[in-house]
Every structure is written in structure tokens, then in C-alpha cells.
Amino acid sequence: MVLFDLLGRRWSMGVLWNLSDGPRTFRDLQTRCGSASPTVLNTRLKELRIVGLIEKTEKGYALTPKGEELYKLLDPLGDWAAIWKNDLSNTA
Amino acid sequence: MVLFDLLGRRWSMGVLWNLSDGPRTFRDLQTRCGSASPTVLNTRLKELRIVGLIEKTEKGYALTPKGEELYKLLDPLGDWAAIWKNDLSNTA
DNA sequence: CGGTATCCGAACCGATACTG
DNA sequence: CAGTATCGGTTCGGATACCG
Numbered sequence: 734m735v736l737f738d739l740l741g742r743r744w745s746m747g748v749l750w751n752l753s754d755g756p757r758t759f760r761d762l763q764t765r766c767g768s769a770s771p772t773v774l775n776t777r778l779k780e781l782r783i784v785g786l787i788e789k790t791e792k793g794y795a796l797t798p799k800g801e802e803l804y805k806l807l808d809p810l811g812d813w814a815a816i817w818k819n820d821l822s823n824t825a
Numbered sequence: 826m827v828l829f830d831l832l833g834r835r836w837s838m839g840v841l842w843n844l845s846d847g848p849r850t851f852r853d854l855q856t857r858c859g860s861a862s863p864t865v866l867n868t869r870l871k872e873l874r875i876v877g878l879i880e881k882t883e884k885g886y887a888l889t890p891k892g893e894e895l896y897k898l899l900d901p902l903g904d905w906a907a908i909w910k911n912d913l914s915n916t917a
Numbered sequence: 918c919g920g921t922a923t924c925c926g927a928a929c930c931g932a933t934a935c936t937g
Numbered sequence: 938c939a940g941t942a943t944c945g946g947t948t949c950g951g952a953t954a955c956c957g
Contacts, residue, residue, distance in 0.1 A: 734838055736906040741833020743950065746826055759919050770951045775920060785912070799909060806905055810898055814828040817891060820877070835930065851939050862931045867940060 739784065744769050744777050746807075748787070749796070753804050758793035831876065836861050836869050838899075840879070841888070845896050850885035 739745060747766045751757055757765065763774050778794060781787045786800040796804065831837055839858045843849055849857065855866055870886060873879045878892040888896065 737833050741829045773950055806902055
């Protein structure tokens with residue numbers, strides 16, 4: 734599945750997450766993502782733009798409606814993952 | 826996120842999907858997954874077992890309750906991804 | 918600030934061969 | 938059939954330096 738292929742790549746989620754509460758600039762995102770390399774960050778940004786999840790505005794990068802949609806879908810999954818990860822430390 | 830890291834790897838989804846309708850054996854899974862290498866398949870199986878998403882039964886490998894839970898969570902996301910991917914070809 | 922070019926090391930995948 | 942060991946190829950990520 735293409736979606737997971739994309740999301741699985743480094744920083745994709747980070748970008749999505751950081752964009753979820755407002756537009757950010759390139760340098761801004763870079764800083765917030767634990768100082769990811771410009772190379773990779775730009776690559777992700779490009780990819781996410783291509784698939785129409787984010788877009789460039791005058792304020793920087795921002796989530797498209799589709800992007801927000803996905804983010805909302807991902808959120809509960811994230812919750813579940815957190816619980817599951819917790820269980821994991823207790824069980825395993 | 827660990828979850829996506831795992832799911833993004835080759836065959837993870839395939840395994841989950843194939844297991845969703847009953848237990849499968851090693852060779853069985855291998856065949857159904859487009860003849861993935863034993864190496865990789867075994868690695869995935871091991872990883873999925875470690876995180877408690879699947880388990881070994883006398884009938885082969887099977888989804889744990891957690892595994893099914895995840896599968897159900899993933900399903901709608903998959904739907905969405907399909908639509909989104911469709912939009913993509915029209916828009917981009 | 919925004920973005921690209923280049924280089925290097927790491928992770929990953931796959932095929933094959935072999936053991937229990 | 939189930940699973941492990943080894944090796945090679947490829948792809949990806951990260952750092953740095955540099956241009957508009």
C-alpha cells in the first residue's frame with residue numbers, strides 16, 4: 734500500500750503532526766523535526782505535496798483538507814498504538 | 826512511530842491480511858505473499874510475534890486479538906487510501 | 918530563509934544453501 | 938515443512954556545502 738509506504742518514511746508523520754496546528758516554514762519544520770537534514774525534509778515535503786496532502790502557502794507549508802482528513806484518521810490509530818505499545822512492555 | 830515503521834516493511838501488511846481469514850503455515854504464507862524469501866518472511870513473522878500481533882498455534886500462525894483489532898483499525902484507512910489514490914490520478 | 922547537489926554509511930530486501 | 942545463516946545489491950537517510 735502506497736499510503737504506508739509514504740507514511741513509514743522518516744519524518745512524514747512528524748511533518749504531518751507539526752503542520753496539524755498551523756502552517757510552518759521550511760526552517761521551522763526542520764527545527765521542530767529534531768533538525769532533520771534539509772535533503773530528506775525537502776524530499777518528504779515534495780512527496781507529500783505530490784500526493785496532495787500538504788501545500789505551499791505564503792505562510793509556508795500547510796495541510797490540505799485531505800491532509801487534515803488523513804491526520805484525523807491517523808490520530809485514533811496513534812492512540813491505539815500508544816496503548817498497544819504500553820501493553821507490550823508489560824506482556825513481553 | 827514504531828507501528829508505521831513495522832507496517833511499512835515489506836510483507837507486513839500482506840501477512841496481516843492473509844492471516845485475517847484464518848491461520849496459515851509458514852510455507853502457506855510464503856506462497857500467498859508472492860513467494861517472499863524465507864528470510865524476510867521469517868523476520869516479519871518474528872517481529873510481528875514480538876509485538877504480539879500474531880502468534881503461533883498448532884495450525885500455524887494466527888492473529889492475536891490485538892492483531893485483529895489493528896486489522897480492523899487499518900481497514901477503513903485502507904478504504905480512504907483507495908479513494909484518495911483515485912482522487913490523486915484525477916487531480917495530479 | 919528556501920532549496921539543491923554530492924557523498925557516505927546504514928538498513929533492508931532477496932536468493933541461495935543448509936539444518937532439524 | 939519450518940527455520941536459520943550468509944552474501945550481494947539496492948535503496949534510503951543523514952551530513953555538509955553551496956546557490957538563489
